[in-house]
Amino acid sequence: MPRVVVSFPEGKHKALTMSYDDGRNADKRLVEIFNKYGIKGSFHINGGLLGGEDRLTAEEAAALYLGHEVSAHTLTHPTIARCPKEQLVYEINEDRRVLEAVVGYPVRGMxxxxxxxxxxxxxxxxxxxxxxxxPVQTTGGFGMPDDWYEWKPTCHHNDKLLERAESFLQLHKRQYLYLMYVWGHSYEFDNDSNWDVIERFCAAVGGRDDIWYATNIEIVDYMNAFAGLKFSASRELVYNPSAQSVWLEVDGRIVEVGGGKQVSLIG
Incomplete structure (x- = not known):
């Protein structure tokens, strides 16, 4: 019987995702840097604060984040562990509703x-x-999460980012999936006068053939598509009921299982 493991798209085994909060004006400069180096980010935004002081307007957000992900961050940024359930429901649902009207797709992350x-x-x-x-707690590592609702990033961008990038680029063992996940607030680069750090990081890790550049939700969707594959008992056949392709490593070979397709994994 074949030995089967999941790969990232096109058989890659490393992925990079970025995560930035609050929808501040400094996101304009950050997105420009991401786009320059082919890096994707997820931007977690308070819909009720759009257009406020140092905040993007709805129109600016709609244009700026094309090709990236807009995600929820609650409507008004309360400390939600101190809120009643009714307020939590309102803060999340209303944030989704406002942001979905801006970007034109379902907002599914936070x-x-x-x-x-x-x-x-x-x-x-x-x-x-x-x-x-x-959350804001970090792991310092490059592993995949085991809880999507407590998806801890690798590091904040002020936490030895360039050193961690060097370590990430050197990872090569194909028996693992490696994920580097960086979070922060774009206005911190203004506050700390260190835009050079993110520019140097993106220059180092961007544009590489061995890295999948993805938003947070793209990674969730991909891993859920893998989890939904239907294998025969012998693992010789696999059916993909989802709409997107999933790549498998089968006895050292990379096999694409197209959306809606059944594929033989033998030979």
Whole structure:
């Protein structure tokens, strides 16, 4: 029987995703840098604060984030672990509603405002249309998450970012999937006068053939598509009921399983 493991798209085994909060004006410069180097980000925005002081307007956000992901961050940025459930529901649903009117697609991700969450909040999110959420705690590593609702990033951009990038680029063992996940606030680059750090990081990791550049929700969707594959008991056949392709490594060969397709994994 074949030995089968999942790969990232096109057989890659490394992925990079970026995550930035609050929808501040400095996102304009950050997105320009991302686009220059082919890097994708997820931008977690408070819909009720659009157009406020140092905040993007709805029109600016709609244009700026094309090719990236707009994600929820609650409507007004409360510390949600201190809020009643009714307020939590309102803050998330209204944020999604406002942002979806801006970007024109379902908003399905989130980051926790002020890093505030608990197990009760996590258990509510699937019922509110949220499929992942990011806290502020970091791992320092490059592993895949085991809980999409507590998806801890690798590091904040002020935490040895260039050193971590060098380590990430050197990873080569194909028996693993490696994910580098960086988070922060774009206005911090103005506050700290260190835009050179993110520019140097993106120049180092961008435009590489061995890295999948993805938004947060693209990674969630891809791994869910893999989880939904239907294998025969012998693992000689696989059917993909989803709409997107999934890439598998089968006895060292890369095999694409197209959306809606059944594929033989033998020979």
């Amino acid at each position: 980051s926790y405002p002020n890093g505030s969450f608990n197990s009760g909040i996590k258990s509510m999110l699937p019922h509110l249309g949220i499929e992942y959420s990011r």
